[in-house]
Amino acid sequence: MNAADITNGLTGAWRLAMRDPRAQACFEISTDGAIRSFTALLLSLPIVFFTATLSWRFAREAFDIGGDISFGLFITTEILSTVLYWALFLAAMARIARALKLQSSYTAYLITYNWGTLFTTIVFALPLVPHALGLYPASTGFLLAVPTLALLAWYRWLIAREVLGAETGPAIAIVIFEIVLSLSVDQVLGMLLMPGAGVSA
Numbered sequence: 001m002n003a004a005d006i007t008n009g010l011t012g013a014w015r016l017a018m019r020d021p022r023a024q025a026c027f028e029i030s031t032d033g034a035i036r037s038f039t040a041l042l043l044s045l046p047i048v049f050f051t052a053t054l055s056w057r058f059a060r061e062a063f064d065i066g067g068d069i070s071f072g073l074f075i076t077t078e079i080l081s082t083v084l085y086w087a088l089f090l091a092a093m094a095r096i097a098r099a100l101k102l103q104s105s106y107t108a109y110l111i112t113y114n115w116g117t118l119f120t121t122i123v124f125a126l127p128l129v130p131h132a133l134g135l136y137p138a139s140t141g142f143l144l145a146v147p148t149l150a151l152l153a154w155y156r157w158l159i160a161r162e163v164l165g166a167e168t169g170p171a172i173a174i175v176i177f178e179i180v181l182s183l184s185v186d187q188v189l190g191m192l193l194m195p196g197a198g199v200s201a
Contacts, residue, residue, distance in 0.1 A: 005036055006043070013119035016112065016162070017155060024163070027115065029108045037111040040118035041086055045079060047121045052078040054128050058138040069194050077193045085185040086117070089178055096174065102165050109164040116159055124148045153179070 005028075012026030027033060056074045090110060097106040124145055131141035153175055160171035 006039065009037065009040060009115035010119055012112070013116045016116065016158065017119070019158075024108065024112075027108070027111045029111060031107070034107050034110050037114035040114040041083070044118050044121045045082070047125050048079055048082050049075060050132070051121075051125050051128060054132060054138060054141065058142060073194060077189050080193075081186050081189045084189070085182050088185065089181055092177070092181070093174070096177075097164060100164075100166060100170055105163065105165045109159065112159050112163045116155060120148070120152050120155055124152070 008026045008028075012023045015023035015026060028036070052075050053071075055078075056071055090113070093109065093113075094103075094106055097103045097109065127144035127148070128141045130136055131138050156175045156178060157171050160166045160174045161168065164171075164174075166174060
């Protein structure tokens with residue numbers, strides 16, 4: 001993996017968002033390309049650390065949540081949740097692609113999904129950077145980041161439609177499944193690793 005691979009991956013993710021037909025040409029659709037695309041997960045983790053840090057501070061300051069939960073435990077839980085959810089979703093999608101008879105498109109889907117996730121992780125973090133620099137409060141940063149969640153859902157739908165080749169209904173179902181899986185993994189790991197989390201009286 002080198003800088004050119006990363007640049008191509010992010011360029012492809014951006015072009016897909018712009019509905020640019022040149023997007024797929026940015027990805028190497030092969031087994032090696034699929035393996036290298038998991039570099040996107042490694043590159044996403046520092047950004048997850050950044051956003052989770054700001055989330056932890058905001059929750060404590062605004063809602064007095066998790067007074068008994070250490071910063072290290074919170075961050076560890078968030079990173080584990082990200083990795084586990086990513087692995088579970090892609091494993092499930094391999095079976096879903098077979099069920100939809102779209103297995104021939106799965107490698108392209110996996111590669112695009114991985115680089116697209118790095119792209120959307122960056123997009124979500126951007127409104128939080130000025131807050132980290134002290135330019136506006138956390139509430140403003142997270143308020144500005146909320147619209148990116150809707151864009152994220154649309155982007156995931158776009159990958160399912162245009163890369164995997166799913167029909168509109170199944171593509172929507174895939175997005176819903178991903179959201180439910182993400183929330184479920186967060187909830188389970190939160191209960192297991194942070195049983196004392198909550199709002200102080």
